[in-house]
Amino acid sequence: MSEAHPNPGKPFTGVKTTAYFPKRDQGVLKLLQRAFEQKLLFTVAATNEAADRVVFTDIPHAGHPSQCSQPGFLQKVKTALRAKGIE
Structure with a gap:
């Protein structure tokens, strides 16, 4: 197991999603x-009943x-980002 993928070599399912963000705070954007550039917004999760995703x-x-x-x-977003070293 690695930090990037719980089952190296095993295929995983991608995701199509939409997330919304208020225009009023470009700093948080x-x-x-x-x-995103530091690969902190998404991860591959191991699941028991379905393929990793x-x-x-x-x-x-x-x-x-x-x-x-x-x-x-927005404060919750900022707090979560700060916890990951993004300020």
Whole structure:
């Protein structure tokens, strides 16, 4: 097992997803771009019943536009990024 993949050599399933982000905070967007470049937003998860698959890490994402405008959402994103060394 490696940090990049729980079962090296075994195929994994990709993901098609959409995440939303409020336009009002471009600073956090830049932090998210850095996290993406450092491969901190997604990981491969081992599953018991299905093939290994790509999943989001613990950095919050909004799957619907209304989620990203909820109170505290951006602060949760910033806190998660800070915990991964992205400031």
